[in-house]
Amino acid sequence: MSVIQVQVLHPDRLPALIGxxxxxSPWRSISQEQIDRFAEATDDHQFIHVDPERARNTIFGGTIAHGFLTLSLLPSLAEDALPDLEGKTIGVNYGLDKVRFISPVHNGARIRGRFVLDEVSRRAGNEIRLRHTVTVDIEDNDKPALVAQWITLSIF
Known part of the structure; x- marks a missing residue:
């Protein structure tokens, strides 16, 4: 399977790309500062995320990113990975069918998103609904951080 290498894609080409x-996306680092900011924004201050000293003595051996932090990066990873759709005025989240958090993302780890197009459906005139299976890889780890079925709407 080869990755599509175009910057702008006509929406009529999407059905041929299913599967x-x-x-x-490029690799990006997850820092303790980013983890701390996410904890502050979500009021999730569990020590395995924000207390390096205490987290060092757990099965993780240090702090890890919140699973929802990793999940919340999908739009940014997609921005870096997916081609623009010709004529699209905006894209919005529509939801998730399935999410599995498989491996922890340690402070300082690098992640990337891989996007497989699963489904394309035209909706009310100017909308196309897309479903991707997204795998967030962790560099030098055999298991991904997460796998999700992500649904978005592209509005033209």
Whole structure:
């Protein structure tokens, strides 16, 4: 399976791409500062995320990113990975069918998103609904951080 290497894609080409990996984002680091800011924004201050000293003595051996932090990066990873759709005025989240958090993302780890197009459906005139299986890889880890079925709407 090859990754689509175009910057702008006509929406009529989408059905032919179902089942293909259509984008892979660059690697990006997850920092303790980012984890701390997410904890502050969500009021989730569990020590395995924000207390490096205490987290060092757990099965994780240090702090880890919140699973929801990793999940919340999907739009940004997609922005770096997926081609723009010709004529699209905006894209919005529509939901998730399934999410599984598989491996923890340690402070300082690098992640990337891989996007497989699963479904394309035209909706009310100017909308296309897309479903991707997104795998968030962790560099040098055999298991991904998460796998999700992510649904978005592209509005034209």
């Amino acid at each position: 293909q990996e259509i984008g892979v």
